[in-house]
Amino acid sequence: MFLERLELTDFRNYVAFDRVFERNRVILLGDNAQGKTNLLEAIGALATAASPFAAREADLVRWGQAQAIVRSVVRKEAGQVGVDLLFRPAGRRAVKVNGLHQKRIADLLGTVSAVVFSREDLELVSGAPALRRGYLDWLLLQLQPVYHEELQRYARVLAQRNHALRAISDGRSAISALDLWDPALAGTGASLHRRRGAAIEALAPLARGWHARIAGSEEDLAIAYGPGVAGPDWEEALRAALADSRAREIGRGQTLVGPHRDDLAIALDGREAKAFSSTGQKRTIALALKLAELDLLRRTTGEAPILLLDDVLAELDVTRQNRLLEAIGTDTQTFVTSTHLSDFSADWIAQAEIYEVRAGRIDRAEVG
Numbered sequence: 001m002f003l004e005r006l007e008l009t010d011f012r013n014y015v016a017f018d019r020v021f022e023r024n025r026v027i028l029l030g031d032n033a034q035g036k037t038n039l040l041e042a043i044g045a046l047a048t049a050a051s052p053f054a055a056r057e058a059d060l061v062r063w064g065q066a067q068a069i070v071r072s073v074v075r076k077e078a079g080q081v082g083v084d085l086l087f088r089p090a091g092r093r094a095v096k097v098n099g100l101h102q103k104r105i106a107d108l109l110g111t112v113s114a115v116v117f118s119r120e121d122l123e124l125v126s127g128a129p130a131l132r133r134g135y136l137d138w139l140l141l142q143l144q145p146v147y148h149e150e151l152q153r154y155a156r157v158l159a160q161r162n163h164a165l166r167a168i169s170d171g172r173s174a175i176s177a178l179d180l181w182d183p184a185l186a187g188t189g190a191s192l193h194r195r196r197g198a199a200i201e202a203l204a205p206l207a208r209g210w211h212a213r214i215a216g217s218e219e220d221l222a223i224a225y226g227p228g229v230a231g232p233d234w235e236e237a238l239r240a241a242l243a244d245s246r247a248r249e250i251g252r253g254q255t256l257v258g259p260h261r262d263d264l265a266i267a268l269d270g271r272e273a274k275a276f277s278s279t280g281q282k283r284t285i286a287l288a289l290k291l292a293e294l295d296l297l298r299r300t301t302g303e304a305p306i307l308l309l310d311d312v313l314a315e316l317d318v319t320r321q322n323r324l325l326e327a328i329g330t331d332t333q334t335f336v337t338s339t340h341l342s343d344f345s346a347d348w349i350a351q352a353e354i355y356e357v358r359a360g361r362i363d364r365a366e367v368g
Contacts, residue, residue: 001113001303002333003043004080007071010062011087012038013360023353024330027344028337029365030357036337039357040116040308042070043335046083047114047305048141048148049095049105058089074112077303083112109145113305115294117312124289125273125282129263136264139293140199143300147195154188158255161185166253178246185258186238192259193227193234199296200225200264206295211288214323219268221285226265228257283316291327304332313343341367 002024008017013035028036037053041060044052051060061068070085086094095102102108116138124131140147161181167173204223211221231237241257242249249256266273266285273285297305307328313321313336325348328334341349354365 001306002075003046003072003306004075005071005073006039006043007069008039008042009069009071010065011042011060011068011070012062014038015062015360017360017362019362021333021353023351024333025348025352026333026335027341027349027352027354027365028335028357028362029339029341029354030337031339034357035360035362036357037118037310038360039362040310040335040337043072043306044114044116044308045070045085046072046074046112047109048138049085049093049108052114052116052138052308053118057087057091057093060087061089072112081111083108104149106145106148109141109148110301113142113297113301113303114308115290115297115305116308116310117290118310119312119315121290122283122286122312122315124286125266125277129261132264133260133262135289135293136196136199139203139296140195142297142305143199144195147192150188150191150195154185154192154259157181157184157188158258158260162254165249165255169250169253175246175250178242182239182242185242185255186235189238189259190235193262196259196262197225197227203289203292203296207285207288207292210291210295210327211285213327214287214291214320215281215284216323219281220270221273221288222265222267222270223289224265226263227259228261228263280317280320283320287316287320287324291324294332307332307334309334309336311337311339313338314340341365 003021005020006017008014028039030036041051041053054060066088068087072083074081074083082098084096095105095108097108097111120131121135124135137151164173164177164181168175168177200223207223208221211219229238229241238258245256268277268281268285273282277285294305294307316324321343322345325345349367354367355362356365
């Protein structure tokens with residue numbers, strides 16, 4: 001998979017941007033807050049029609065403008081595909097593939113694949129569970145487009161159940177209202193549970209292999225799905241857990257068990273990595289998880305996804321920098337942001353397109 005052309009109009013700090021890319025390695029140099037990350041954000045959005053960084057679509061639209069547009073041409077083994085996205089401050093997205101309007105976001109998913117690796121992802125092990133759920137959801141959205149609709153259905157039921165809990169707490173509704181929402185939550189959550197479990201089962205051996213290669217040691221990495229509820233009949237187990245936690249949930253006005261509370265169990269040599277691993281070990285695990293994500297997408301789709309590395313090299317020591325760049329290989333189109341060219345080997349520099357980014361403008365860098 002190769003991004004041949006990217007065009008932006010009023011996206012973040014880019015008034016107008018149009019660039020044709022020719023190489024598999026692209027280095028974006030510049031100081032902070034100049035627009036390097038914004039370019040990666042636009043490329044990442046091609047995969048899911050949503051920003052990999054921002055929670056609000058309004059943040060993608062340049063200040064004072066009515067909309068932001070991302071246009072692209074991506075070369076795949078089957079031929080070229082054009083993906084166009086339109087974002088509005090009110091959140092009404094529009095998506096076109098090869099000029100045809102897509103009624104559902106699910107119809108876009110799988111067209112372009114991308115793996116995004118940012119500084120925040122270096123905290124995959126030590127960060128909050130939401131970070132690991134986001135990692136897993138981004139992967140599944142690209143692997144199985146139907147996951148998007150299942151995730152949305154679950155979110156709607158969860159919001160309605162939380163509304164019912166608050167109404168019960170305020171005396172505006174009877175507890176019996178939960179007799180409707182408990183089975184609905186368990187039913188919509190069951191598909192998420194199955195897909196997440198299967199994805200981790202496929203991902204875990206890949207991450208283990210990458211970890212051994214990057215760490216260069218005998219440490220054994222184990223990754224497992226960590227649902228808050230377990231049992232041979234997961235749906236029934238969740239319904240029982242919801243019944244047991246009703247009093248606490250009514251008091252807090254929110255659902256405390258379910259897939260929205262899931263996590264990944266990550267262990268190194270049989271010990272919980274979050275609690276017992278060093279900072280360097282945790283970052284090595286994060287690298288392994290991201291490379292496993294890339295590997296799984298490649299094996300499943302038959303094409304290497306576009307890889308986006310946002311300011312991660314500066315956070316790694318030289319050994320991990322080199323091992324990451326070596327692991328990427330030459331068949332993966334990779335966009336890397338950095339403030340210094342010294343983060344890269346001479347081989348990488350020789351094979352890369354290098355650009356300088358300043359205040360929403362991008363120019364070819366002079367490397368002598």
